[in-house]
Amino acid sequence: MPFQRLSVLVAATLLAACAHHQPLSQEAAPQPLPCPSGIGAEIRCLGGRDSAGAYYLIAMPKDWNGHLVMHAHGGPFLGEPTAKRVEEDLQRWSIMPRAGYAWAASSFRQGGVAVRPAAEDTERLRRLFIQHVAPPKLTFLHGQSWGAGVAAKGGEMFTQGKPYDALLLSNGVIGGGTRSYDFRLDLRVVYQYLCGNHPRPDEPQYPLWQGLPEGSKLSSADLAQRSKDCLGLGLPAASRSAEQARKLKTLIDVIRIPESSVQGHLNWATFHFHDIASKRTQGRNVFGNIGAVYRGSADDQALNAGVLRYAADPAAVAQFGADTDPSGKITVPVLMVHGIDDPIAFVELESVFADTMARAGNAGQLVQTFSADSNHSYLSDASYVGLMDALQAWVSQGRKPTPASVAQACQAALTRFPSGCRFQPDYRPQALETRVPTRQRP
Known part of the structure; x- marks a missing residue:
């Protein structure tokens, strides 16, 4: 969808969106910005600084598919927020707008290991997007690394009106702080x-x-x-x-x-x-x-x-x-991917999150996939496109994916985004205790 036609979509769907989403906070409109280098000429960028002091960046593809990916970045970074943080995020995750998704990310209003505030900043940006850009048909919350914990916490905190239709968690530090x-x-x-x-x-x-x-x-x-x-x-x-x-x-x-x-x-x-x-x-x-x-x-x-x-x-x-540990109280679909040899976030953390979801009664909302990768920061373009295709089908058509079907979706995505697919459908992570010594806990 051409960017100039976004106002038409706003007018056509605003009433329906109001019934679906929480009331909007009043934020200043984003301003047109040059996109970071390497993003592509068919993508337009908007950005600014929100009322809490977080920098943000929005990427709109020319042929928008109507879906929004809210991105929670990894780290966390220490010090004051910077616009550079979100520019680097978009450069790394440009596959999302290149695949047709609108993409938005916050720098978060503060540095440091604070999960709930980061989830609030992401939600504030989602509302800003609806207020000033367009109500999306579907909204996906993507968390990478430490940001996976932010996304999981956001999926628990914000449920009224179902603001997020599904979560994608990649190489997550997901065992709780x-x-x-x-x-x-x-x-x-x-x-x-x-x-x-x-x-x-x-x-x-x-x-x-x-x-x-x-x-x-x-x-x-x-x-x-x-x-x-x-x-x-x-x-x-x-x-x-x-x-x-x-x-x-x-x-x-x-x-x-x-x-x-x-x-x-x-x-x-x-x-x-x-x-x-x-x-x-x-x-x-x-x-x-x-x-x-x-x-x-x-x-x-x-x-x-x-x-x-x-x-x-x-x-x-x-x-x-209370700030960092997931509760598993996420009632929307959650699709996860983790590199088996991730040197930063151990793959065994996935066993902790699976247990957490099960204890909350939401095991059926979780699908975990694993890739033969040792790169923590990024897998491959086709991997993420395949994951998003599978997640979209789960939400829109009720077709819950399996690790094997996600691997197939990745292979199908190679025709559009030649890169690589290294999913291992039969892999299951061991318990975290097999890698990190057990200890007395309060």
Whole structure:
């Protein structure tokens, strides 16, 4: 549908949309903006900053299919919101408007590990779209990585009038904050046991679940230098000392993450943990490792005797869980995809979410699919088009997909978007406890 004809659609369907959607908040109209590079000449962009301070971007294809994809981005990012955040999201997810969907994403009004506010920001943008662009025929809520938790929370929070017809969750950190990040505390304590430089002995000592002490000036570059000094990260393997190679192998074997993701997880277990402790839980501890048994080193007995141990605070766990943990109370279709070898969000988190949906009585609303991918950030154009085609058929025609039918939909999408299809219909993830040690919980 040409963009100029959107006003016709607004006039024709506004009354029906009012019965379907919640009352609209009053937001200023978006302004035409240049699209980020590489999006395509047939796509028009609108954007602005909403009343809460979040930047947003809307992409409208020339031949709009009438459906809207609301995107919740991964991360989360720390610091103030920026327009660059949503520009980068559109560049990564341009497949959605190129496949005919309107696409809208918020930067979220604040940085840090705050899930419910991010879901509110996404919902505010959905209402802005209806108010100033057009009421869509169907609205899909897509969450990627940490944003999958945002989308799941949004699917629970906003149900009046059925604002979202279905959810697509990709490579999701979907086990809830109180369980998804346990292994990062494990990373901190094992790293400190091996390296003893985060913090150094001559620096103020602090509990590692805190991420950093208040007032710390440590930067990501400083942290990278420390891991380079101890583990040889960033060096060619041949340039590492025997001691560095031994320690790196121990860390990788015990925490069960690839070398390529060690620095990223160490950063998150530092700066994001500080955000959680200082801004989300009033300085109380969410993450404990009492009872966790670490395996994979040359001397597990010495390792388990030597690592620092912490007990989680029940009030902090409850507070953080209320914001970040899914309840499974999602009554619309949920289609998920996860790379089997995802190094950032473990595929085993899917077993936690499946159990959560089942406990809420909504197992029938969930279909999980898995792809032989190790890239966390993106799978392939045809994969997402196939997933969206399957989800649309589920909503519009009642044809609930299966992992096999999604794999077939991906193959069909290859004719329009040559890329790749690596779905594994028979794959089932193991329990999270097979990868992350069990521990005492409040």
